[in-house]
């Protein structure tokens with residue numbers, strides 16, 4: 001239901017809803033600097049993003065890359081130094097958080113400890129002056145949605161961490177927000193619980209097909225599991241943004257290749273290019289590689305120029321040194337990880353590059369032993385060595 005508000009000129013205007021042409025969320029060249037002078041920290045630089053209604057975007061990047069700052073700028077916790085944020089076409093840059101109509105879930109559940117679960121969930125509704133008659137069924141509905149139906153009269157301290165986080169999600173959903181922001185919501189949970197909560201978040205996403213979600217995480221598996229598109233962040237900047245599949249299969253930058261999936265980036269030289277495939281030389285071998293069409297503004301793959309060959313650890317195979325076309329490598333480390341053993345190899349022809357290879361099971365390898373390394377076909381995808389972000 002569209003609410004009636006007083007517009008900037010005092011006229012009564014309808015709050016626009018996101019539709020096919022108006023994005024649910026717009027960040028327009030947002031910059032954030034904390035503090036002043038010598039103590040100033042630039043946390044976000046020229047950040048622009050459009051999110052459609054119903055779309056789930058993961059903001060993925062290492063700690064300190066500006067993810068929470070971006071989320072905070074949209075929620076109203078952080079004041080942008082530059083640029084603006086819009087919700088359903090409406091500039092909300094100067095609006096207080098409570099008037100933005102956004103649902104927010106943080107890593108620390110931030111439930112009110114002295115209030116029951118039901119009162120916690122009803123909090124936003126009361127602030128919005130929802131009638132009492134509407135509140136009870138709405139609270140019951142959202143608690144049901146997160147699997148906490150029977151828990152309304154408990155206090156937060158009578159719940160486990162996972163249950164508290166479900167209540168925090170229910171509280172965020174109670175106001176039926178068009179936009180839901182989640183900042184590392186699973187980071188405080190143990191590994192097994194994180195996995196089951198991830199499945200529930202997937203279900204929740206399906207149950208809310210019109211809600212735009214912004215999901216902050218440093219964990220690539222959460223981003224891959226939930227997001228339609230991933231925004232990769234580093235050093236206060238947006239490095240890449242694309243669908244999860246595109247970023248995984250054809251990472252546009254070496255940073256994204258390494259951060260999303262821990263790819264090996266082997267220095268190579270581009271040879272003949274035809275369409276989207278290229279011959280490249282890696283160490284002492286010439287192999288086929290995928291050469292995706294460059295993005296607008298990026299140079300083409302030029303024969304003779306240096307590039308990086310992106311190969312994931314699970315795609316490489318350890319073979320006999322006598323196998324034809326195998327590269328020769330020396331084992332410098334072997335770590336058993338349960339389902340696989342992660343080997344670190346030094347290639348004879350590229351001794352400075354540590355190549356990570358996953359071999360199935362618990363396979364003991366002696367440090368210093370010499371093995372063959374077989375590249376897949378095609379051997380990998382080319383990544384520009386120029387802009388690493």
Ligand code: ADP
Nearest residue numbers: 034041042043062063064065066067068069070
């Ligand atoms: P992330 O969520 O990706 O870990 P943040 O957005 O929290 O990163 O932080 C980005 C940068 O801004 C970091 O260098 C961080 O130390 C700094 N920062 C965050 N919040 C504040 C603040 N309130 N005051 C000063 N610096 C801050």
Ligand code: MG
Nearest residue numbers: 064067068069
């Ligand atoms: Mg953060």
